[in-house]
Amino acid sequence: MSNNPPKMTASHVDVSYGTNHAIRDVSIDVYREDVTAFIGPSGCGKSTFLRSLNRMNDTIPTARVSGDIRLDGEDIYAREMDVVQLRARVGMVFQKPNPFPKSIYENVAYGPKIHGLAQSKGELDRIVERSLTRAGLWNEVKDRLSDPGTALSGGQQQRLCIARAIAVDPEVILMDEPCSALDPVATARIEELIHDLRGRYAIVIVTHNMQQAARVSQRTAFFHLGQLIEYGDTSDIFTNPRQERTKDYITGRYG
Ligand SMILES: Nc1ncnc2c1ncn2[C@@H]1O[C@H](COP(=O)(O)OP(=O)(O)OP(=O)(O)O)[C@@H](O)[C@H]1O
Secondary structure, X not given: OOXXXXXXXXXXXXXXXXXXXXXXXXEEEEOOOOEEEEEOOOOOOHHHHHHHOOOHHHHXXXXXXXXXXXXXXXXXXXXXXXXXXXXXXXXXXXXXXXXXXXXXXXXXXXXXXXXXXXXXXXXXXXXXXXXXXXXXXXXXXXXXXXXXXXXOOHHHHHHHHHHHHHHOOOOEEEEEOOOOOOOHHHHHHHHHHHHHHEOOEEEEEEOOOHHHHHHHOOEEEEEEOOEEEEEEEHHHHHHOOOOHHHHHHHOOOOO
């Protein structure tokens, strides 16, 4: 772990859906050098908190977010923040792979096109190739770039979604249970990929799978009933948790 300043800081964040208070007073720092895992029992608010980091909760009419969340010191909830730009800087990969109903090439090229990242077709081609290569998919798709993204296997589709996030040169990638719809082989590929991407992007992953959190992350945050109970080095959380509730969860006493 490094002593560099955090990439993102969240301070005293609360999130409610109508009268349901889903996240209470959560403060956390996320570092570029590390993969950060969010763990905790179902309904504890992991996804809700994750979505507050790139304002995806804005798309849910009843959701209200308060507190302070910053990206490189910049308030992401400030009035002048461009949310489209923010979501390119803080990309997201969802539980179920969701490629656009377009070609493999277009899935990756779409973001760079709308953000004006390529001045020519050649440049766009290079971005597509680089993104697919980083997502560990290039060799499997380089001869079929015009096939529909939806024709790929589930694991390939998820790597395509990761390539799509990478294509706009994000600083942070949020992954909400990215392997929950995948078989063990496809899951292992995604875990390897997370390992390869570490350091280039700050990665935050929500996972139900504690072994996965232990394998892929350097920092782990344990949530329970909307609160952040404990946050620290992954090895400490799993071998030497300070809080009784963390210990109970990681030893399988509930959840
Ligand atoms: N779109 C939504 N509208 C209303 N309430 C929601 C919405 N999404 C989540 N909630 C509520 O917020 C609380 C936290 O849910 P959230 O999905 O964030 O938890 P989670 O820890 O990610 O759960 P899981 O592990 O089951 O995905 C729950 O009470 C849930 O019902």
